[in-house]
Amino acid sequence: MAQEALFKAFKNLKQFRGECKFSTWITQITMNEARLRLRRLKRAGEESIDCGIDNEEGDYIPVDFADWREIPSETLHRKELREALRGAIFSLKPMYRDVLILRDVQHMSVAETATVLGISEASVKTRLLRARFQVRDVLAPGFDGYWNVSGHGYKRIRPF
Structure with missing residues (x-):
């Protein structure tokens, strides 16, 4: 996910307007990438418990069923x-x-x-x-x- 975020930031570097810190811009891209990944995982979990998802590169990503609630x-x-x-x-x-x-x-x-x-x-x-x-x-x-x-x-x- 971090690699994908950095790749997207590099690919879209011309779109950085400088209205905020560069680190803030990168963080927002990473957060968007994480949200996208969660949506994909949720859809995959609804389709089947045993399956993961295949991303654009054809890599298989297993579904994580960890309980992330606060202790x-x-x-x-x-x-x-x-x-x-x-x-x-x-x-x-x-x-x-x-x-x-x-x-x-x-x-x-x-x-x-x-x-x-x-x-x-x-x-x-x-x-x-x-x-x-x-x-x-x-x-x-x-x-x-x-x-x-x-x-x-x-x-x-x-x-x-």
């Missing part, structure tokens, strides 16, 4: 992780939170972030580093030296 415990874990991350980000002072969101969530460049916030690029870099350290310390206090791994869990130790 409830994993869904809960992801939800708890999202909530912890959201809490860590919103515990930051606004000057750090703004830089972190613009750089790591919105994927703005250092220059764009500096322009939006009206600060220097050096300040953006400094605030981003401090914000990341603060989020790290909220989410994983073991990195700051106050926690020590012992046996089967974590044991609080005194700082030096």
Whole structure:
């Protein structure tokens, strides 16, 4: 599927208008290819349980009957992780939170972030580093030296 998507992108490179990032364009082609593949598999599954499908090149592709539904415990874990991350980000002072969101969530460049916030690029870099350290310390206090791994869990130790 990935090869087919790259082949289609290369074949239609002249149609890339540059209105979005190239990676976004490739991703959309890949998603369309995946949807097409799923439609073909669904049709093939409706025709016969034992058969696969033959693509344009005559290759046989067997039908995959895997259960791709989410596992409830994993869904809960992801939800708890999202909530912890959201809490860590919103515990930051606004000057750090703004830089972190613009750089790591919105994927703005250092220059764009500096322009939006009206600060220097050096300040953006400094605030981003401090914000990341603060989020790290909220989410994983073991990195700051106050926690020590012992046996089967974590044991609080005194700082030096």
